[in-house]
Amino acid sequence: MLKGFKAGKLRKNAKNKIAVLLSMATKIELRTQSMGMDDCFNDNAPQIVDVDFFWSWYEKEYSDLEIYLTVFEGVLTKVRFSDCPYHFSNDIVLTFEEVKAKKPHFTYAQVKQALLDGYLCPLSNDSKAPEPTPPNDDNTRKVVSFGDFQDRLESKRDRLENASSKAAAESNKFYESSRSLASCIPFGQPILVGHHSEGRARRHADKIFNDMGKSVAASKKAGYYADRAASVGTNGIASDDPEAIGKLKEKLAGLERSQEMMKAINKVIRSKHMTDADKIEYMTQTHQLTENDAKELLKGDFCGRVGFASYSLTNNNANIRTVRDRIEDLEKLHNQEPLSASGEIEGLSWSLYEEDGRIKITFDDVPSEALRRTLKMYSFKWSRFSKAWVRKITPNAIFRTKQLIAKLDTN
Template sequence: MNHYEQKQAERKANLEARAAQAQTQAAAAYGWARQMGEAIPFGQPVLIGHHSEGRDRNYRQWIHNTFGKTFDLQKKADHYTKKAASVGDGGISSDDPDAIAKLLRQVKQLTANQEHMKKINRVIRKHGADPEGQRHALLELGCSEDSAQKLITPDYAGRVGFPSYALSNNNANIRRIQQRIKQLRANQEREPVSVQGTGYAYAEDAEENRVMFMFEGKPEKATREILKRHGFRWSPTRSAWVRQLSNAAIWQAKAVMQILDGSTGN
């Protein structure tokens, strides 16, 4: 497990711990609300005009609020549970030091899939007038009985095998991943950049995989709006306004610097 994967595992564990804590708090609040409610006889109304009316109403409102807290805590627990489950489901992150190797494996698998689909289509065309021959040929290629039958059964447009759009989409994915690999390799070869501007410091850090704006203290609202408008977000862990390193991010950073250097930073 590399340091990025370790960081993701720690984040997942932290979210799971938050979910468990909120779940425990919800259960405790629900138990307390139930216990409070048992102090009121079933069906007992508020005694209007009785000296206990105000106290009784306040007590009932307390019970209501406690149940409300229970539901809020349960929502919080569900929120953290969903966030924990989603960790690692976003594909291969550019922050992962093994991203290039993992993407290369994806390209290899997609390329193999492409060749497999093309081979199946060639076999089906070869036995075009003989469905039984098609089925036997597909079985020899390693297809299951069920898969072979589906491949030789015409779809709504009368097509058999893999449709052309399936091969086109797969090829598009290969090209997209190859372009991403090219970008990541270019990022790794970048020299660090450090600029001192008007009221800010700017850096391009290939190791962090970030372009960053740093300020002494919290920048003015107008400056924050400029940064947000150009895709930068505050990172408490880095104490900087950041974007993931890319050509687009660098272009946006230059636009921000032109604005900040042309103003007073206010």
């Protein structure tokens, strides 16, 4: 408790914190001063006071009260409540003594017996060592290839934020340079044509203009990277996310609920046995539509179509089929064994493997221009971070990579 404070002043209106300090204080002293015959202030003997006295004194001196915390080696040792900031103040001082737990002692026999009984240590008499985790025999792509998806997102966000900060610093550097150069020229000073200073003045003006242009370009670059960093993880459900199937099933359930809701509302709206008021009440109470939305559905659109238009149901149904197909594709993708291959081509050894949601190809030397064109044709890109040719794992990427492996093996 005494380690959560910082040295310095404490707000005098922090009554809850003051109450906590009073409850932890081992001693509460009133320290007063009186003026002697020599016109000097002398310290009086300190008096031990109780909490009630403190609060009455606190209310009385509140307007001029100042509170100072003393911390030694990270531990609060003293709190001084002073009725003025000068040396002749009257103070109430709280002192604290940290209670140190008595260190237990165990014999060798006790320690040995505790470990034999399966406890983590003699002190943990209610906590035994966990059973060893059995080896994971699951060699599917979801387990082996995808890794920590959230960690990859954070790493990407950090890289983009760092790039944005670097560009912003560069923009500021060029701006300050341009501003500094411009400040050297008196306001309204023209270039003296024909004067010996003309060339230098024109170069100076060009430098000002160019630095400001570089500042603007770097600022736009910083904004671009900042926007990309902000959008990381917000662009839909990624195929290399181990939780993608669960997220897609949630999305599918939402689409199916929307489809059923639209069908039910259209059926009610077209009913001839209900008044408009009953229809509005049904939509607001059963499907939680707002009253304005319910009235708009009853009113109809510009073509006079009441309820949800047929294209809304058709489009939503198409989205349902798309999500179902994607779930099926990803279930196959996630449960397959990861791709792995190696070989030689053009005198170079190559190796293909899956890691961090990417298919990666490495060579023991720089591949030829023709081989690089082939890799690009199969949508592989060089990654200077991975030091490999990479492509994101998707169903189409797996299909195309198998074709690439066959092509590399035949050459």
